[in-house]
Amino acid sequence: xxxxxxxxxxxxxxxxKAQRITGDDRLFVEVGTVLAAASQSLEEAYLTEIRxxxxxxxxxxxxVNKVKQSRAEKPE
Numbered sequence: 001x002x003x004x005x006x007x008x009x010x011x012x013x014x015x016x017k018a019q020r021i022t023g024d025d026r027l028f029v030e031v032g033t034v035l036a037a038a039s040q041s042l043e044e045a046y047l048t049e050i051r052x053x054x055x056x057x058x059x060x061x062x063x064v065n066k067v068k069q070s071r072a073e074k075p076e
Contacts, residue, residue: 004042008045008049009049012028013049015031016054
């Protein structure tokens with residue numbers, strides 16, 4: 001993993017933690033804007049990391065709900 005990818009991954013992780021703490025679910029957009037002014041390459045890598053992580057969270061929540069639903073429908 002290159003420097004840009006490493007920095008983008010860490011920044012995305014930290015941003016998502018900060019979003020959970022602050023409740024600001026669009027904080028990643030503001031961080032992306034700051035990055036865009038300094039480094040387009042880092043901004044693109046960061047936004048990719050954010051999208052991938054948010055997609056994984058949604059998919060994981062979907063999967064957990066499916067399993068819960070399946071267990072609730074099965075008689076014991």
